[in-house]
Amino acid sequence: MSQALASANPDSTQPLDRNWRSTPAVMQFVNAMGAGLFGADYNSLTSTRDPISGPALEVLIAVKSRGVRTASKPQEHIAERIANILTNGETITDRFTKAARPARPSDIALLVCRHTTAARYAEELRARRVPVRISEDGWAKSPVVVAARAALAFAANPADIHSGLLLRTLGPDPLLLQAALSAQTDGRLVDDPVLIRLAALSDQMASLPIGAALDLVLSVTGLRLWADSQPDAAGSRADLLRLEAEANEFEGAHRDLKAASGFHGETAKVFLGWLDARAGERDFDRRPDPAANSAEAVEIVTWHASKGREWPITVVAELDSGIEDWPGSTTTRFDALDRIDNMAVVLDSAALVHTPGFAAPEATRRFIEDRRADFEANAKNLLYVALTRARDRVVLEWPGFLKEREDGTPEATNLFHVFMDNCAPQIGTNSLKVGGIDCPAVIKQMPEQVGFTEFANRVVNVAPRFGPARPLAETPLSPWRLQPSQSRSMGKVPETCSIALGEPWSKTVNDAARGTALHLALRTYLNRPDLAPRLLSATSVDEGTLELISERANALKKWLAAEGYTDLAAEIPVLGFTRDGAEIPGTIDLLAIGPKGCLLIDHKSGGSGEGFGPYWPQLSSYAGLLAKLFPQHPLKGLAIFWVDHGRLELADASVPSADPTQIGTTR
Structure with a gap:
């Protein structure tokens, strides 16, 4: 529209010939780039600032793409460069004092094309302790x-x-969650103090304006104080304030407008439905910035949003971003802008242009190519906006990872292609030639693996808090998870009787992988012999060894049957808790059940083959858990099946077992 007005009124326009923002060195690059993008329509600008020391142009050549898994991604390199600028005290010229000083986080802007990409750059900067300002999504899902x-x-x-x-x-x-669900199941949740206070408000909610109702609810629940205690207290408080602002907006909207949208009434339920209906609106889910423009942080903004703004150092990223409309998108077009003096004609020429998506890519391409002139014109304007925001220095993320275009498809598909086609940039030793003009530059090719520099931020923004700051009382800590073998209350190791179930095997190397395979094979032969043919591929154990395991399993099964234990349950997961609340996870290898009770058996490969060896704490702990978990099957005995030795070491169940609540405690 502005271009049409200028073209229709050439005598009323005066092109600028000076620039008050950037240094002469930056303007040399800007003028060379502008002449390449716009040709004769571009007016060269003369800088009014004095020259300064230091580089005006940096080119960081990223050789690995954004999807690489084995090397550092472009956002990591950019974050590292920004951290180095701040840590090394590289200087900029203060806008007000005109004196050189070390760069602060707020002196740097990072320009990206998409909000999703901005979040990735922000993550890398925060990992290096660089403060960041960014418009992020997630307001609706904010905990507060x-x-x-x-x-x-x-x-x-x-x-x-x-x-x-x-x-x-x-x-x-x-x-x-488990406690709350149990309370609800038992009918005790209604006695919760917080819910009682809220339920007492129900009679007032229908008559109160939504703004007053929300204020009352926030006060009763203490949500404002809770927001101040969150890790991002300022952000949480800002999220809550925006919710209150939305309530005021809903309250102030005309009831006829709300009724036309399907919202009848002024109650809390209608307000919540109104919020849900707006979830798809552009920027509705954007979180408010609690610091506004006062934060001492690197600002991450989109190329579009950077228009009209400036920073001492501008890092321009995502030159590899596409320029074409997505299939399924719709835009507007005015075909009679050359008749801008007659607004009725201009409005009559308005058209909606839809780019459909087809299963056949070549069909979609025909619609996209029809609008190529518009794509590339928009890309040129966007490039000029992004590359002219810097006062002292422009840092370019150079997408060296982009592949060469094929001969049959020379059209530009991304911003970098447009820049290359129009400005013909050439990287030299210490310069970037743009449109035939050598612009002094620092050229750096990024390594495959980036370094990691933490920025020691000296600017501390402490949010005010009311009341004295009192340290929390020290609380003794206890383990959250213990293994059964860590029992300290299992008593003396009992005497065992030895039952031979076969000849010992030749000595083999025992390791965890072999032990796992033996357990799987034993379980299969004991419980599912029909699946035995699959063991060869499932365990990688040779046929000879599997035959030996089969013999061991059959011998054990025969002995158990003779003793009356005909029901075999394998690999039973158990979970107990100590008196302090620590978990005791474990797995019972075999529980042999008979009419009079059960026999607990643990399989062991390797080892000495004598008695319970060092495994009595584990076996005793399982016995203690078993009494609580399976009281219908009295424990008659405990045993270790030494698989390699062909021996079952059995102890009577009358031997005291470990109390699960005492595991991990001292006697």
Whole structure:
């Protein structure tokens, strides 16, 4: 539109011939680039600033693509370069004092094309402790917003158990999910103090304006204080404030407009439905920036959003971004902009241009190529915007990983192609030639593996907190998980009787892989002999060894049957807890069950083959767990089956076993 106005009124326009933003060295690159992109339509600009020391142009050649798995990605190289600029104290010229000073995070902007890519760059910068400002999505799924919506829904309808559970397991002073579900099953959740206070508001919710209702709910639940205690306190508080602003906007909207959209009434339920209906709106899920423009941080913005702004150092990334419309997108076009003096004609020429998507790529290409002139014109404008934001230095992420275009498809498909086709850049030793003009530059080819520099940020932004800061009381720690072999209360190792179940095998190397294979083979021969033919491929054990294991299994099964244990259960997972709450996970190799009780057997490969060896703590712990988990099967005996030695070492169950609640404690 602006171009059409300028073309229609040439006598009323005066092109700029000076630039007040960038240094002469930066403007040399900008003018060379602008002449290449726009030809005779470009007006060269003269810098009004004095020259400064230091590089005006950096080219960081990334040789590995964004999808590489074995090397560093472009975003890692860019984050490392920014961290080095800040850590090494590289200087910029202060905009107000005109004096040179070390660069601060807010002096640097990183320009990207897509919000999804921006998040990846932000992640790498934060990993290096570089503060970042970025417009991120995720407001609707922010914990404080989810908790506040659940609280509002429960206050409006105390029968909404899902909202109550969500609030109490996510919000302030949360309950464990299992505890909350158990409380609901037992009918005790309604006695929760937080939910009682919310339920008491239900009679008022229908008559209160939504803004007042939300304020009351936030006060009753303490969600504002909880937001201040989150890791990102400022961001959480800003998310909550935006929810309150949305409530005020809903309250102020005309009821006829809301009714026309299908929202009748002013209640909390209608407000929550209104929020859900807006979820698909552009930027609706964007999180608010709690620092506005005052944060001391590297700012990550899109190329489009950078228009009209400036920074001392601008890092321009994602030159490999595509320029073509996605199939299924729709844009507008005005064919009579040359008649801008007659707005009625211009409006009559308006058209919607849809780019369809077909299963056949060549059919889609025909529609895309029809709009190529528009794509490339937009790409030129976007390139010029992004590459002219710097005051002192431009840092280019050079996509050296892009493949050469094929002879049959010379058309530009991304921003870098447009830049190459129009500006013909050539990388020299210490320069970048653009349109035949040598621009001094620092040229760096990025290594396959990037370094890792942490920025020691000296700027500390402490959010104000009310009340005295008191340290938390020290709490003694205990293990969260223990193995049964860590028992300390299993008593004396019992005497065993030895039962021969075959001749010992020749000595073999025992390792974890072999032990796992033996266990699998024994379980198969004992419980599912019909699957035995599959063991060769499943275990990689040779046929001779499998035959020996089959004989061992048959001998054990025969002996157990003779003793009355005909029901065999293998690989039983068990889980107990100590008095301090630590988990005790384990697996019982074999539980032989008979009419009078059961026999607990643990398979061992290798070892001495005598008694219980060093495995009594483990076996004793399993026995203690078994009494609680299977009280219907009294334990009659404990045994270790020494597979290699062909011997079953059996002890009577009258021997004291370990108390599961005492595992890991001292006697």
